[in-house]
Amino acid sequence: MRDDIAADVRQRLIHDYKMRPRGDWLQRGTCPQCGEKELYANGTEPWAIRCGRLNKCGFEASTKDLYPDAFGRLNERYPATSEKPNETAHAYMGFVRGLPEAARGWYRQGRFWHPTGDRATATVLFEIAPDVWMERFVEPVRVKEDDGDVTVRKQHFHGKFKGFAWAPPKQRVGDEIWIVEGCIDAASLACAGLSAAATLSASNYPGTCSSEVGSTSTLAACPTAPGSAKRSPASAMRAPRHLPLRPPGPAPSSGTSSMATPCPASRRT
Ligand SMILES: [Zn+2]
Numbered sequence: 001m002r003d004d005i006a007a008d009v010r011q012r013l014i015h016d017y018k019m020r021p022r023g024d025w026l027q028r029g030t031c032p033q034c035g036e037k038e039l040y041a042n043g044t045e046p047w048a049i050r051c052g053r054l055n056k057c058g059f060e061a062s063t064k065d066l067y068p069d070a071f072g073r074l075n076e077r078y079p080a081t082s083e084k085p086n087e088t089a090h091a092y093m094g095f096v097r098g099l100p101e102a103a104r105g106w107y108r109q110g111r112f113w114h115p116t117g118d119r120a121t122a123t124v125l126f127e128i129a130p131d132v133w134m135e136r137f138v139e140p141v142r143v144k145e146d147d148g149d150v151t152v153r154k155q156h157f158h159g160k161f162k163g164f165a166w167a168p169p170k171q172r173v174g175d176e177i178w179i180v181e182g183c184i185d186a187a188s189l190a191c192a193g194l195s196a197a198a199t200l201s202a203s204n205y206p207g208t209c210s211s212e213v214g215s216t217s218t219l220a221a222c223p224t225a226p227g228s229a230k231r232s233p234a235s236a237m238r239a240p241r242h243l244p245l246r247p248p249g250p251a252p253s254s255g256t257s258s259m260a261t262p263c264p265a266s267r268r269t
Helices: 003-017 087-096 183-191
Strands: 020-022 025-029 039-042 048-051 060-062 108-112 121-129 132-144 150-158 176-180 196-198 218-221 241-244
Touching: 003 020, 003 025, 087 108, 087 121, 087 132, 108 132, 132 183, 176 183, 183 196
Parallel strands: 176 196, 176 218
Antiparallel strands: 020 025, 025 039, 039 048, 048 060, 108 121, 121 132, 132 150, 218 241
């Protein structure tokens, strides 16, 4: 948890529940369910509050649910500056998506605006190929379409990505590569030590990449159907389907290889 957000949440818990700081903990808060002064929270990482009367009460709540504004408004709270041009994107990737700082440099910050949208937002931009990129919005944008309907957009594609995939740069591909739909899922897997690539769409076969990866690699599919975006890569990994990584046409001749060199998706600065 970012220090500034932890400090904000800490102050709110002290004010709202009369918690008292003690060492690394907040204690003796008034439980909203049983009324006893048994409410506590981790003072350094106040993700949740819990009642100490585990069997007689058992109250617990997420501070994200209690104080959503303390965790949101990233565009306003962490604006990009000339010194920190990726600040909003870093805040989103680190705080909202939980990626470590090691993932910085795999993306850059962009900006999305639509003439009939309700707001502009910073984006996390993944470069896929020359003049082809995908942007995940830091905050969703409601757009009034030509037919009058309002749609909520969370991402934007620029250019044609058919045949391409995005892969974290400089990862070595050995026996296995995890294929997912979303760039952030691929980044999460890479941070967990797995080789991964994102196809950007469930119907996109990344032949431009896979034909050059090599015949001895194994492709492990992590299906992420529409509407299942909140499924973590870890949960998808519990039942992987292993498929031979072989493009249509004659089988490649030999060898493992590095995604860093052959895959256009990883030729990025
Ligand atoms: Zn209680």
